[in-house]
Amino acid sequence: MGHETLYLDDIKVGDTFTTGTHEVSAADIKRFAGEFDPQPFHLDDEAARESMFGGLAASGWHTAAITMRLLVTSGPKLSHGVLGLGGEIQWTKPMRPGDVLHVESEVVALIPSRSRSDRGVLVLRSKTINQHGDVVQDLTAKLLVMRRPA
């Protein structure tokens, strides 16, 4: 897809979008966890090695936040921005220090609103993938999208 502004009318089921990349450091992982998910396996290398993660692992919410950054900065250019109503999220593998992530998305549904003719819901499945090709997060989000003004 190009960089033009997209309305619901410009998008169809099966359309795909690929973002740029984002690298995460051990310091990033510990800083996010210190503020939002202060558990030993996200904060401390030694404690993480002895945990079921077997080494420092990021908070799943950190993976989600980086996914959002990638979608906002290099994902589909929706006319009113990336406006999430909610979704389903699965963390399939831990995000690790040094991981270089990108997001691959596919439109799985487009639902025009019955009550408000200017908008609809875009259902977008976004896989967050590391440099080894492993999916670390699988998100199916419901985004508000606007219709092209008449």
Added chain:
Amino acid sequence: MGHETLYLDDIKVGDTFTTGTHEVSAADIKRFAGEFDPQPFHLDDEAARESMFGGLAASGWHTAAITMRLLVTSGPKLSHGVLGLGGEIQWTKPMRPGDVLHVESEVVALIPSRSRSDRGVLVLRSKTINQHGDVVQDLTAKLLVMRRPA
């Protein structure tokens, strides 16, 4: 519930947990958005007033991250920590500057693993609620829980 360490065997469907509170400032909202969700309605008061939010609104992922902080620091004391496998999330209202949030959770299911006798899945529904009693986020999370060692 008290502060003892909880295993799957100590928890039953219908158990509830209430966290402490967390206040969010406009500066917090803009800082999180600057790093993870750089869109005008999360970053700039003027742009936010003119957006469909009608004023500065936090990223939904910021609400999710604060919810995690509250669950980790004052939610159920699970034996191995709060280990999310995934879940379903809905943002029902924007989180605003000055909001004071807490989380009310209820156990909706407990699923012992068929293949690994030492663990299971706890399905926890967590509503994130502001100082007006409005639910800003409704999360149903699947958490890994361990069984009490024999």
